[in-house]
Amino acid sequence: MSNIDKLKSLLSNEIIPDLESVIDSIFQVIKEEGEVSLGEKQELDELQEMHKECRDILVEIEAKEIDEDEAQDLLEELIEIVSK
DSSP states (O other): OOHHHHHHHHIIIIIHHHHHHHHHHHHHHHHHHSOOOHHHHHHHHHHHHHHHHHHHHHHHHHTTOOOHHHHHHHHHHHHHHHTO
16 A cells, blocks of 8 residues: 555544544534633634644645655654554
């Protein structure tokens, strides 16, 4: 499996669904409590930005704008982030 395929799989099957789950849970808390703390707002903003960046990477993969070396670098960064 190429680094590009591994990156696409990691994003599609793990990272993006996990981000969406956390974002949804924050929105659920907001819905139930009717308000959001500054910390929750900042966390939500950061998660939404990460989600957008991950989606952008998938678009670049589909457009064949990412090469194997760049995919390897992104894969290593994402694995490091996920393992924290």
